[in-house]
Amino acid sequence: MGLALAVTATLVLVIVTLYYKKWKKQNPNLPLVDAFFESHYLLQIKRYSYSDMKKVTNSFKNKLGQGGFGSVYKGQLQDGRHVAVKILSEFNGDGQEFINEVASMSRTSHVNIVSLLGFCFEGYKRALVYEFMSNGSLEKLIYEDNAVIGDRQLDCQTLYDIAIGVARGLEYLHKGCNTRILHFDIKPHNILLDENFCPKISDFGLAKVCTRKESMVSIFGARGTAGYIAPEVFSRSFGVVSHKSDVYSYGMMVLEMVGRRKNIKLEVDASSEIYFPRWIYNQLVSNQELDLQNIRNECDNEMVRKMTIVSLWCIQTNPSTRPSISKVVEMLEGREELLQLPPKPYWFSPSTSP
Template sequence: MVRVLLFKSLIVYFSQLLLIVSAHQTGKCPPSLDCGLLGQIQFPFTTTEQPHCGLLAIHGCQHDPSAPKTLQLGTSTTSTSYSVLKVEPRTIVFADDEQERYLRNKSCKAFSKNVTLPHTSPLASFRIKYNISIFRCNHSLKPSLPNYFHNYPNCSPEYDIFYAHPNTLSYTGFQWPSSLAPCSAIQLPLEGVPSEDPFQFLTGNIVVEVQLSHECERCLDGKGQCLLDTKGEFNCTTASAGSRSWVVKMVLALALVVTVALLLAIFKIYYTRLQKQNSANQRIEVFLKKHGALQIKRYGYSEIKKVTNCFRNKLGQGGFGSVYKGKLQDGPYVAVKILNELKDDGEEFINEVASISRTSHINIVTLLGFCCDGSKRALVYEFMSNGSLEKFIYEEKALMTDHQLDCQMFYHIVIGVARGLEYLHKGCNTRILHFDIKPHNILLDENFNPKISDFGLAKICSRKESIVSIFGVRGTAGYIAPEVFSRNFGVVSHKSDIYSYGMMILELIGGRKNTMTRPNPSSEIYFPDWIYNRLESNQELGLQNMRNISDQKMIRKMAIVGLWCIQTHPSTRPAISRVLEMLESKVELLQIPPKPLLSSPPTSPVYLSSEAL
């Protein structure tokens, strides 16, 4: 991306440079130029061989003198070519052959044919010297118009044509009747006097008048040359040949210096990135060699493209890359995560493969394969047909899904995620800390069984370790435990995952993010605070999807567990096994925890330090 931006900057720089050089070479423009049968032409007209000598360049002047001359107008993608008939000091006449054919055949397409004019600039403006405004109105409109308007009704079963004599419109203060506002209008060239038949006075020969700006007129009177500078603003060049030559040499010398500097910068960035990529590749290959017994398949990048049908079906976008739906040759659908080349230094890849390859649990997503092909890296997972939990719990997203999950299903998901975390914390040979538990990273299969996914921030440690060392802040704002961004709150451990899990429970049962807006838009309340206050005063939570007393008890139990999990100090949070015991017990046996000290956070952004913790 950086290289692309630098190359674009280089192109823009050279374009501006050429404008500067050409601007200082305009003194070489002769007073007039020969254009074959059109004779001698003067500014603002010029030839395509010397485009800097005027505003409108006529093609074919320097070829066969008797050959037709053309004028190209419009953008490079919508260019229109006209045959030039006549050129005068401030006027050019050109022919629109297509319009002439429409008029000759009395085709109603003539009333939809726009005339392409040059763009107005600080040097000049352009207008059709003899024109008439044509209005095309739908039959159903039936506009009420003064009697000096003509109506031509024979064009289409759908619309009528209206127009007035241009002289009628010339008096001061004239305004078009408001009844014409819904109609489409177009200016067309005319010759002769308007009559009942527009095909008799419209013409394909367009007389365009050039109106030079006052600055340009004064510049020409002083024998100067009207130009646009690199910023598109008016510039009058009157420098002598000697000074022009000196300026051109200076500009070219500066161009050479800047070009060399830009090329060196591009090379340095490219070389640095190549070194980083090679270092990441070596790191990954060492890891793969060390874990050669991994029971997952290694794919080439070409195979990944086949699996995903050239990345046709995008499932989502994450911080480390994009996820696409694919299909293996032996039948099953898969989800393929393509890791972002610029952000991924190999750590995301190694974390995912190292952690998930050690797991086998119903509540952990299965890694089926990977790709490490040069700078291209990808991970192939089992496909989860119901996507992420996120789209089923937040009010604005849940309305777009076909399923509205009830309290029993939410409870089933909360239990499943807890069992997955228990397996990561206690059931593997090594302890795996996830560090990014949130609804977006909980995937649901066809039966809405939850599976923990996205182990890019995971940390692997021995089962005996209760404290881990990490560098930088890991996780997503709103789910990061206090001790992860400040040691003042305690040490980082498996309890950090418990905090994220608790915040996920509270958002799940409430169907909203961490903040909820009161009727007064200027006042917000931290959602966990709201839940705590309702529980403490023994009020009903009144949240979504509660249909009976059983649902109310289930929601209350999950709320209490969630509040225990987000306690400020990690030592007061329960371990995941205790969380499961609480979820499977009766709500009457659960105590409401102390109010977390970090409740009601400020609404302004909190910037976290990325220093080693």
Template sequence: MLRMLSRRRSLWPDDKGMLSCDQGCNGCREDQCKRGHNGKLYCDDAEKGSDTKQLAITLAISAGTGALIVMVVIYCFKRNKITCFWKKESLNHQTVEAFIRNHGPLVIRRYHYSDIKKMTNSFRHKLGKGGYGGVYKGMLQDGCLVAVKVLKESRGNGEEFINEVASISRTSHVNIVSLMGFCFEGSKRALIHEFMPNGSLEKFIYNKSPSKSDRQLEWETLYNIAIGIARGLEYLHRGCRTRILHFDIKPHNILLNENFCPKISDFGLAKICPREKSIVSMLGARGTVGYIAPEVFCRNFGGVSHKSDVYSYGMMVFEMVGGRRNIDVEIDHTSEIFFPHWIYKRLEQDEDLGLHGLMNEEDHEHVRKMIIVSLWCIQTNPSSRPSMNRVVSMLEGSLESLQIPPMPFLHSPSRSPEDSLTTMRRL
């Protein structure tokens, strides 16, 4: 009882201004209780202040430690992402380097990126661009003009780059563009091709201004271009050590030299397969809308093979004949005209083809052969299409020996001008 009463007793200032305790240090903590010179006990307020300061320091240290832990966690997370990205890039780099090593020494030369900048004069003269990157005019040390295709950084896993180098390095044909070198340095990738002064076939067939004579080609020239492309595809399918399927035949990928000799280019979507293998496996569709064979995007129509290139070739030759894309997107969509169907009806009824610039009987014969061959090439069933070897024979043979095939079952899907340049990549 006395102990409880002593704890209730208050403290009072002593003569030194300190709080004294009458019966020991019952009003403060033990570490705050002091004995003065007179022998009396008192509570030291300085110790209380020291405790408050110590508490503040402890809280500050705890807060700093927490912030440091958060920063470490964030750093580790970012470091992990960077490491994963680096590992991915490193893996892609190793894939390409392994290909170059396994196929070496390649006949074509490997350049440094500094060489690419030098030969293109720091990319001053741009020839064109696409989803892959840009093409620039360049010059080698010996004065030879070249076209340098600079691929976009971090594009896929290097498959398109490998396809291009692997495919063209295996070829040697007058109707296949020559690869003269390449650059693979870190994320920098470039392909050096022979320079083609007349650019792509595309700019010569989609003519919207007849007054521009530099964009018009005579029918004989178009006919010879069609034969040249067919010979190039025949070589890819049968003339190489391994069969090469292009999968992106279209006017944009046909280049013309100073004499309008056509050369097939852009092998980014190509697939190399053994010559004895007729059907190839793919994970998804590849090619450009408007030129893709039915079996490429739907296996119900048949297996994917070299006949898929035949279909693309037929659609392209139709555009060469019509001077426009097979679907006329400038007219009302409720009455779109699919050019192959339109020309088929006229051909079947022996009507005038309604084509301009046919100067003589030879032009008429060339055009009719191109149309009949194209109709055979775009047959829905791949087995009904001729091989490219047969296509060349049909074009170079007599018109009388050609029979008009059945009308193709499929109607080309509607598309916009942007869709016609859209490339479907492997899923």
């Protein structure tokens, strides 16, 4: 009897050990991730259980959107605050992007950065709890079929204010934090708008945290979204990766705001791929009117020309030619007639590059 129990216990131990080794091999980073979230500087952000997430979202009843990362649901905390809960897809990588987002956003506090209120990490069940942004993403608002939001027209002044707000948010990430944070995925989809159309930068999954003294950073491979990736991020032959890489993405985004259309058509040939930036640059060089649907008066024309000139400076191929984001804010807030036209950019896009 005792021998049978000993043999059974040994078999159970062997099975458990083998199962753990297999789990450990498949999930090498999970214990490390857990330890990371227990570190002292993250205690200010609340950690929720997955059952808490179900309660907050009323069992995931109100879905706000979905992407490759998972789904976003509207929820309400016990204190009455409305929140957006991002539930990441199961088996979504090794947790590095999740760590990036929590680590980056736990260090930020700015009117133009979306606030992270909490997170959930239970094995493969991962969630992020953000402040709720009632007007959704900028992406949904800047294209032709979304020109009106409720009873408000998305006019030039609103777009101009959004452009400055995003620039100030980036300036804070680059210069205002104790550490410098490079976002690496600035695009309309990642700019959220509150009830007053105040823009807030979100989605820090690809962010890189570095010291403020670092003028260049090391990353492996390209990161970002086609059409917004700076040339040097895609190929180091264009220059070093730095805070100027975010400036490029910002410039491409603002050009889309100006034109209320995508800058790039992926289905056309490379010779005409980036059509709007080329067209609008030629209009400025020949001093022609910018015949855009946003422009209704001389004030609108001045704001659009200012945004356009600044954007074209931002998308210069050589990173050293681009302005810093602080300079971008200064240029946007200054007078349009004082801005000089930049050199014609070499039109680059990783979507058709070898």
